[in-house]
Amino acid sequence: MWYRMAREIVARWAAAPPVPYNGSTMEREVRYCTTEDGVRIAFCSQGEGAPLVFTPIFVESFSLFHLLPEVDHFLERLLTVRRVVLYDGRGTGLSQRDLTFETRGIDADLAAVIAASGEQPVALWANSYYGPAAIRFAARHPKSVDRLVLFGALARLSDAFPDAALRSFAELAKTNWPLAAQTFGDMSTRQADPAAGLRWGEVYRQSMTGDQLALSMAAAIAEDDDARAELPDVKVPTLVMHRKGDTNVPLALGQEIAATIPDARFVPVDGVISHYALGDQEAVLRVALPFLKRGEQAATGAADSAAQPGGVRTVLFTDIVGHTKMMRRLGDEKGREVLREHERITREALKAHGGAEVKTMGDGFMASFTSAASALGCAVALQRAFEERNVSLPAHPEPVEGRAEPPPSAHASTSSARADRSVDAEPIRVRIGLNAGEPIAEDEDLFGAAVIRAARITALANAGEILVANVVRELAEGKGFLFSDRGEVALRGFDDPVRLFEVRWAQA
Numbered sequence: 001m002w003y004r005m006a007r008e009i010v011a012r013w014a015a016a017p018p019v020p021y022n023g024s025t026m027e028r029e030v031r032y033c034t035t036e037d038g039v040r041i042a043f044c045s046q047g048e049g050a051p052l053v054f055t056p057i058f059v060e061s062f063s064l065f066h067l068l069p070e071v072d073h074f075l076e077r078l079l080t081v082r083r084v085v086l087y088d089g090r091g092t093g094l095s096q097r098d099l100t101f102e103t104r105g106i107d108a109d110l111a112a113v114i115a116a117s118g119e120q121p122v123a124l125w126a127n128s129y130y131g132p133a134a135i136r137f138a139a140r141h142p143k144s145v146d147r148l149v150l151f152g153a154l155a156r157l158s159d160a161f162p163d164a165a166l167r168s169f170a171e172l173a174k175t176n177w178p179l180a181a182q183t184f185g186d187m188s189t190r191q192a193d194p195a196a197g198l199r200w201g202e203v204y205r206q207s208m209t210g211d212q213l214a215l216s217m218a219a220a221i222a223e224d225d226d227a228r229a230e231l232p233d234v235k236v237p238t239l240v241m242h243r244k245g246d247t248n249v250p251l252a253l254g255q256e257i258a259a260t261i262p263d264a265r266f267v268p269v270d271g272v273i274s275h276y277a278l279g280d281q282e283a284v285l286r287v288a289l290p291f292l293k294r295g296e297q298a299a300t301g302a303a304d305s306a307a308q309p310g311g312v313r314t315v316l317f318t319d320i321v322g323h324t325k326m327m328r329r330l331g332d333e334k335g336r337e338v339l340r341e342h343e344r345i346t347r348e349a350l351k352a353h354g355g356a357e358v359k360t361m362g363d364g365f366m367a368s369f370t371s372a373a374s375a376l377g378c379a380v381a382l383q384r385a386f387e388e389r390n391v392s393l394p395a396h397p398e399p400v401e402g403r404a405e406p407p408p409s410a411h412a413s414t415s416s417a418r419a420d421r422s423v424d425a426e427p428i429r430v431r432i433g434l435n436a437g438e439p440i441a442e443d444e445d446l447f448g449a450a451v452i453r454a455a456r457i458t459a460l461a462n463a464g465e466i467l468v469a470n471v472v473r474e475l476a477e478g479k480g481f482l483f484s485d486r487g488e489v490a491l492r493g494f495d496d497p498v499r500l501f502e503v504r505w506a507q508a
Helices: 002-015 062-067 069-078 106-116 128-140 163-175 177-186 194-207 210-223 228-233 251-260 281-292 295-305 323-330 332-352 372-392 412-420 449-460 470-475
Strands: 030-034 040-046 051-054 083-087 122-127 145-151 238-243 265-269 313-320 356-360 365-369 430-437 440-442 445-447 466-469 483-489 498-503
Touching (some): 069 281, 128 145, 163 210, 238 251, 251 265, 332 356, 356 445, 365 449, 372 430, 372 466, 430 449, 449 466, 466 470
Antiparallel strands (some): 040 083, 356 365, 440 445
């Protein structure tokens, strides 16, 4: 296998045109800190403002980013919202390299750099197999982290890199480090951007030695780095981003992380390259930049990003059951008072759960969420709020949706009392439907199949029900919601049926 791969790499080296280098515009002043076990770690800090500590992807050194202009461009964009702190892991680049790697020490390296960053809390951006260290640090030191971004990350190393693969990589690294380094550079770039793969391979080759990498992988096999148990303890705002076709760390591993961290936001990005700076940078930055802003800017950016394309949104619709009959019974003025009460309760719930109001249709709302769990939490809060309000109302005869009213002559006094009763005694019963997808944003509105499906699902719900598409249930898996399977349903205008689930909010 290695012989065949070597022939392919040599052929590409010969055929590839020279890669133009436009130079880095970023000046990096190297500083050092010392870990708790005495290892010297090189780091640099660029820009101004609150720090963003940025982990490596693999074994690349920031001192060689001049060979990767796409990385410099990406980091320059991050400098518009944060001061960026980069570092070389132990045994790599400018950090201490005369190590035996009895342990990989990635937790100690990260803790030392965060302590030396000059200000806390920090934003923490972790890539690939640095995910477990970042998850542990955020879970154990919530006051030291105000934002967590996990890009193409995993929670357990062996889920993407089993022992057999690590042993093969270690053996190749010891016997032919230039070939191994280029193999690592090619792992997700070979088809999509082979020229970038050549540059990454050269950076890996210069950043570490094959013997050092082999020792590091032996330590990784012994440790089987696993932070899954600490995912529920991460309480800081978390953004999980993952390339949909990532061939190194499968998309499902990112979904599992987002489903287990409370209120984490999951955004899949088009492409197969596992590197944050390769492929469509704008799709990554469009979501990451607003998320990384602090304070009032962060809240505004999050609201703005909720209506932007390029990421998964959970769309929620509400609809007042029996609205037309109520308006006919109460009249416009009194009916509008009931609608205002509905709007007040709904907007309070949206604000509490991070929802963005897209529009109101009089008898219902359309809202967007960046987290499926937050959307479901909002839906449950809404049904509970309306239920509590309805139960607290004074006893009075109420028309039942779908049941014919008695003839006026038979209950003239009852009809008169019903028409004259206070608006405060009018129950509000809503149905709620949710779907998740990638809607199209235009003129502060959302469009597309994901939105239409959400509206169709809402129409199938009864008063007091919450119906969701299976994709919403999967995104919120492990978040404590109870579901009842309603089976596959054909939605008007769609060829393929959708599997629906009822949220058992009263039993949650």
